[in-house]
Amino acid sequence: ERTGAAEAVYAAGKTPEQVVGALRALREAQPGRVALATRCDAACESAVRGAFGDAVLVEAGVCAVGDFPPAEVGPLAVVCAGTSDLPVAREAEFVARANGVEVRLVADVGVAGLHRLLDRVDRLREAACVVVVAGMDGALPSVVAGLVSAPVVAVPTSVGYGAAFGGLAPLLTMLNSCSPGVSVVNIDNGFGAAMAAVRILGVKPGL
Amino acid sequence: ERTGAAEAVYAAGKTPEQVVGALRALREAQPGRVALATRCDAACESAVRGAFGDAVLVEAGVCAVGDFPPAEVGPLAVVCAGTSDLPVAREAEFVARANGVEVRLVADVGVAGLHRLLDRVDRLREAACVVVVAGMDGALPSVVAGLVSAPVVAVPTSVGYGAAFGGLAPLLTMLNSCSPGVSVVNIDNGFGAAMAAVRILGVKPGL
Amino acid sequence: ERTGAAEAVYAAGKTPEQVVGALRALREAQPGRVALATRCDAACESAVRGAFGDAVLVEAGVCAVGDFPPAEVGPLAVVCAGTSDLPVAREAEFVARANGVEVRLVADVGVAGLHRLLDRVDRLREAACVVVVAGMDGALPSVVAGLVSAPVVAVPTSVGYGAAFGGLAPLLTMLNSCSPGVSVVNIDNGFGAAMAAVRILGVKPGL
Amino acid sequence: ERTGAAEAVYAAGKTPEQVVGALRALREAQPGRVALATRCDAACESAVRGAFGDAVLVEAGVCAVGDFPPAEVGPLAVVCAGTSDLPVAREAEFVARANGVEVRLVADVGVAGLHRLLDRVDRLREAACVVVVAGMDGALPSVVAGLVSAPVVAVPTSVGYGAAFGGLAPLLTMLNSCSPGVSVVNIDNGFGAAMAAVRILGVKPGL
Amino acid sequence: ERTGAAEAVYAAGKTPEQVVGALRALREAQPGRVALATRCDAACESAVRGAFGDAVLVEAGVCAVGDFPPAEVGPLAVVCAGTSDLPVAREAEFVARANGVEVRLVADVGVAGLHRLLDRVDRLREAACVVVVAGMDGALPSVVAGLVSAPVVAVPTSVGYGAAFGGLAPLLTMLNSCSPGVSVVNIDNGFGAAMAAVRILGVKPGL
Amino acid sequence: ERTGAAEAVYAAGKTPEQVVGALRALREAQPGRVALATRCDAACESAVRGAFGDAVLVEAGVCAVGDFPPAEVGPLAVVCAGTSDLPVAREAEFVARANGVEVRLVADVGVAGLHRLLDRVDRLREAACVVVVAGMDGALPSVVAGLVSAPVVAVPTSVGYGAAFGGLAPLLTMLNSCSPGVSVVNIDNGFGAAMAAVRILGVKPGL
């Protein structure tokens, strides 16, 4: 068995019954581990609540079944510019929490108003890892990575229109970051960014 | 006749003879106006020098024939991160100068090292118009436009590789700038940015 | 504080409550400045009206809260070919008005019937700045910019089908305009074009 | 056998020997018909001249072997903005001539300077068919098709840079022309436009 | 006034009232000419019927107001493979008829079953012009253009899925046709193909 | 060990020494099996000849080291339109031969001249498997697959220009073939098509 991290079902395109079945299978195979379903709609969330009762926590379209491990690593900073990118940021936050990570959400910073970001630099520098969520121009990770030396995982979002092309614009921005050492996950993939952070925060780099 | 601005020949894909001929025709039609050829290679530059002698100035692949008008509008700030984007920035600078614009080149700022940019804010705020040249992530115009209230014309460059896709990445970044009021010209189009600035600096907006 | 321009909330993807909250925050921070919400749907518009009563004006999906400053700069010409591009043109017009710009809408010109455009040339030449809105082939800005010497801000729209690719076709047309000095904003971004015009009309270019 | 039109070899990517061989085969199969090779480089042209002597005419990268039929249909107008698009326009002109079409080249018109185009309207209206060649914004066919009622075949060219994407920009412009009845051929395909014109000028539309 | 062809309103994205108003304006300006509205939905069609009564004919989402001119040119063959591409083919057919063109619809041929196409060759060769409508691989125009010498106008459709990318696949196929002289209109643009055919069938190519 | 098929080195981007080394390693690991290097340039071919002497056969940029197995399966038909696509077709042919397949090259058919293809139908129907190589419109596989019931493996080529986009056009055509059961390999991938044919001709489908 590969890793102690939570296992996840991707609920989009599955029926509520399929999601419940998949969660049950994960719980049976590994009772001590949190089982997640991401991208749940209301019907799916309610089926999962019906099936698992008190054992389930729901946030940002993610259903988590099982007791969260105590937070022993972190802090992880999850950074975004504002309301529009919040659902993705909160998916990242919740999935990280379900894996025993302490998370700080920093949600009111954006490159168009640098002073708010600069006011938070000290707080950002306390983080052991930073997830930066941004749509439209996707410029935020480049700026943040210039300010901290921790690992920066960038998440482009599909927020925007026209030449944002469903998140392609911030995705390309982030892949081309002029701040060295930014790595990137799929558009809107808060889950994936959290799992990258979980891997990173589990590192024991001494030789 | 539309405008007093310099007229330009696009030299790429033309023979030196064709460029010289086109410049001659422009000079004859409007002797009092500067005639430009952009994207000249060495052979083209030398043919133009041969044809027009002292009347020609050459910089950044641009040949300018005729006396520059005195600088009466500006200052225009031309901003970029460093050496790689300089050729495009200097094309913009030179074309603006040929149109009677006073230009300040600010070439050592980049979003990965914010402090250098912040050190220049006062200088940037003195500009009547700002041209921002950036490749790779193209994040610089968003940050600059958050710091100044003057018009910001953004120029993506083809500097970069891989997912920069020849300048597509910074182009999309700039079109999706989260700082309101940034407008954008074609990739590597320093000439076009300068001409937009010339139009802007000619504005007399009183009712 | 950067600029005296109106601040805007991007309502798409936000709940009516979030939009009202954001507008309230803007008003509190800067009571003397108009607060805008763009891309509002009916539910959002009605929530904003409910919250701000007479202080709100609504047009083209934009809610504006606060007294408009008197029109002291302009005129800005907002040009488009006809009915299909009107919503974007009117977003530009309304946002510019909310920023104290006098606007003239010229909505019945198109390159397939040049004479209508040529009949308006004198009127266009009176404008201090021109916003040109066009979908499909996006050819209008090239033609207009050949006729006036004022700044031209081009707005591609998503009007069209097939190989218009949601506005990509006119976006590329405009970025490649053979008339020098055209700059471009995002597809359907009437708001952004207006904000660029506000920056431009605030220019004081004397040295 | 399908048509009396000239048959053509596409020389790009073939050796001079292969091109000569293909031309010979065409001549043998149909001695009374002109055989063409398009996209020839210098080596290819000289091999063709060596093989066919006086029977070959060469222009714009096209080698034509055999006597041209007398010009009995037309006139076909081939229109472009200037020097850069000329090679494609001349490929179209030469291929049309090789098929017995009378051609008028109108090479000094462009949408950025409408008056030159408007000065030529009467001449354009005399044409039985119009081929319009344009790069960059590709706006010319929309304007021309608004001025004439003859068939308009549009040819995008790869002239331009950056967001012209090798001719994609004018190709999309032309496919989305707001002037009804414009049809389009491949980028730089002067040959194809001429062959479309040959088909059109051979029409006998009486019932 | 440019041409005697029918004028058309593009109804998509307009209210029924706007469409009725635009048709009324066209009728008033040129009472002797058919006025068309394309891409009408049911509500639009019924508003047009309500406004113009017996003077309106409706087919394939096109409303035509006014008496059709007698069919004096043609025949135009409109060719497609089957049921899926029929709506676009019928848009082309109806628009051509509204312009006085005699049309033959050949709707049961496809390149996967060549014999059905070959059975119709004689009929196709009688046509003065051929419009070929095809989705998916878009291979039909190449094959048809190899069989007839008349002008071939190709219309890609958005029929298909996956790597058809909304009609991009057949569009590219047609632009790259290995049969010389095929020209292409926008995806699903039956209207545009008909208008190109109207231009073509109006040709009087004698010198 | 997976399969008895020849193993191949992809020589592009490798030094001649690296290619020779890789071939030697393959030969040592499996002396009874042919070792191939594809996409060899002249320097690479000569290094391989120098290293392996008589044991090497070279064709279409492929170096084959080792004795070919006797041809016991087939025939495989490799079909293309003409000279331009021949290098890819011959890569397929040679690789198939190196794997013990009997191959027939049918190189003079194209959809613009159907009769030549129809003349070969009987020959094509004798083939146990058909590889169809086509550039530009890529229409040939659809037509061939409508005529035979054997497996059809389609190979798009980068032959063409403009909107062929380096082979994208025929690739999309082939993926959207309206003839059921066509499968596709990468652009210019004659090697891959041959290997697919080798897998297919090794099938023993009895239950």
Next chain:
Amino acid sequence: ERTGAAEAVYAAGKTPEQVVGALRALREAQPGRVALATRCDAACESAVRGAFGDAVLVEAGVCAVGDFPPAEVGPLAVVCAGTSDLPVAREAEFVARANGVEVRLVADVGVAGLHRLLDRVDRLREAACVVVVAGMDGALPSVVAGLVSAPVVAVPTSVGYGAAFGGLAPLLTMLNSCSPGVSVVNIDNGFGAAMAAVRILGVKPGL
């Protein structure tokens, strides 16, 4: 008549009546052969059941009319990672069965958990042909093709989001497979993969 394989109607975009009519026509033309309609929605399925009663079987959006031939070839393995890709896998399975192929569905393997795949290798190696269905990264066919020597037909699916771009990501992955001899069909094209397998399993490769 080309082949004994089932003929199919593509139901998407057709009315239930059109689908029923097309199936009836297929049955009349070839009463002994199964007639299929793919991509049926509920209304279409119920119309087909209403029209053909007991003669119709329905699965995975496919309606099959007529008696299936006895399974005489195979086994075909249809492989996918899990629930999300199942609809496409079952379309392939059902269409293959309708053509007399014995099918084994292997639906619980994925490259993120290699051991489950490795546990099935023996079963996969028994298959005469393998169809591999995968979305997201599309990595499964490369791994499977490294483990078996049978023909591998890869089907990308539109499962995924963001940079999956509707199936483009796994499509490109599969076209670039580093395992030689993988061939690919359109995104979500379970039908096409099955028809390729039917062609392959009908092969009689002896000389």
Next chain:
Amino acid sequence: ERTGAAEAVYAAGKTPEQVVGALRALREAQPGRVALATRCDAACESAVRGAFGDAVLVEAGVCAVGDFPPAEVGPLAVVCAGTSDLPVAREAEFVARANGVEVRLVADVGVAGLHRLLDRVDRLREAACVVVVAGMDGALPSVVAGLVSAPVVAVPTSVGYGAAFGGLAPLLTMLNSCSPGVSVVNIDNGFGAAMAAVRILGVKPGL
């Protein structure tokens, strides 16, 4: 000052003199830190050697000036399939070493031959962080991330042709990895992957 990591100059598009100058500036500003120049060609490498003598180490197009810090973190595994991706892997390896990271290069594994990869699993599991470099299908990171729980940074390469589209194919593959927690850097960006690893290996995640 942000971080103790080496600073880098991007040499592509710079003259050797510019690169030497930039390295000198970095060394002067921070004498204790290694200064790097990436993407150096031969002329650039020799100018750097000339300027810095023994203080410079060169590998994989990277010039490193200054003493490397002792390796105190790691091991970092840099994994790729073979010779073609080696230059990128070695850029990553060398840059990591210049930052005090112990690196193990695992260069002979690929998904088409799983057993070689499985033979190395234990070695991979010893790594504190894994960089996976892959071109063509880019499937390797998905497989590796399923086998280890350490952070996985994926680097797509431009190795491949046709539908690899210069590295787009493996880039999309990696962004859509079905193994959770893979993050991605730009195409061919070995430097960026190393810098991400440097950030990761500097993590001190205890609360």
